[in-house]
Amino acid sequence: MNGSRQRLKIRIANSSGFCFGVKRAVNLAEEAVEKGRKVYALGPIIHNPQEVERLKKKRIKILADINKIESGFIVLRTHGIPLNIHKKLIKNKNISIIDATCPFVKRAQIIIKQLSTGINFKNKIVIIVGEKIHPEVVALMSYGKSGKCVVVENEMEARNFKGHGDLNIVSQTTQAPENFENIVEILKKQHKVKVHNTICKATFDRQRSAEKLAKSVDLMIVIGGKNSGNTTRLAQICSTNTNTYHIETVNGIKEKWLKNIGSVGLTAGASTPDWIIKEVEKKIKEISV
Ligand code: SF4
Known part of the structure; x- marks a missing residue:
């Protein structure tokens, strides 16, 4: 056998997959x-169709409307729910709430x-x-005073902001730090501002380690x-650094991608469970052998 063929190196980003909040939920x-217990979730608990399916098989029912539940336990998802819906659930004595709102999101709501x-x-x-x-932002808005709480998505909206008075600025937990900082800088030019940075580090860590890995693999x-x-x-961040594919499951892998390359990097979003990452890694190993 020709021993010159090198085995494909598989590297997994230091920070990838389920974050603390999703794992907890x-x-x-x-x-x-x-x-x-009879368990319901108000909308998918996490943004991963395969994990939602797995939970459904465990008899966790997904509901779109709280009026469809008469009794049982309801799981509030990581991104939280609007205050009026929360209050309605509390009033229903036949429903018990399992509050899986991520503590980082809860902190932003409290602020x-x-x-x-x-x-x-x-x-x-x-x-x-x-x-x-975004459901998190819709829920965050419900904790503010009507007319005194405004969402700014991008730099253009910050430039066009016409409100009067001093500003308290908070962020959606998954915001990119650069976008947040740029918007703060623009608003500072016209207003007195106080910044409450509520960005969660999990997202940032996954992005930085994906970027680092993408720079060193084929x-x-x-x-x-x-x-x-x-x-x-x-996927966007990785694609600016190397050839990148976004797949949902192991079935998305194409053998031809792995031909004539020496290294492949894997990363996964905060809502991707470990079992999907392991399946992908196993499949790549099989192909490379
Ligand atoms: S990304 Fe951060 S804020 Fe969102 S659920 Fe995970 S740990 Fe919580």
Whole structure:
């Protein structure tokens, strides 16, 4: 046998896959099922279709509407839910709440609530830097005072912002730090601002380690739901550094990608479970042998 053929090197990003908040949410839901409880989730617990399917098989039912549940346990997902829905659930004595809102998201909710109810809030506006239609931001908005809480998505919106008064600026937990900082700098030119940085490090860490790995391998495979914003962002970052493919599962791998290369890097979004990453790694090993 010709010994000159080198084995394909597989490297996994230091920081990849389930983050603390997602791990906690999945564990809480599974523990409740194991205790024999009737468990519901308001919308998918995480942005990963395969993991949502696995949880469904464990009898965790996904609901789009709280009025469809008469009794049982309801898991609140990591990104939180609007305050009015939370209050409605609390009032229903037949429903028990398993609050899986990530503590980092909860912190942002508490900060917004405090900024919107303190004695000095009157002439101040709370700015949330984030995506208007993202469930986390929709929920965060509900903790602010109507008319005194505004979402700014990008630098153009920051430049066009016409509000009066001082600003308290918070961020969606998964915001890119550069976007947040640029928006703060623009708003600072016209207003007195106080910054409350509520960006979660998990997203940032995954992005930085994916970027580092992408710079040192021939190919990057990014694993995670196509509906997951943070996985898509990882794929974008990697693709600016090396040849990159975004797959949801092991079935997405094409053998031809691995031909004539020496190294492949793997990374995965915060909502991608370990078992999917392991399946992909195993398949690559099989192909390379
Ligand atoms: S990304 Fe951060 S804020 Fe979001 S669930 Fe994970 S740990 Fe929590």
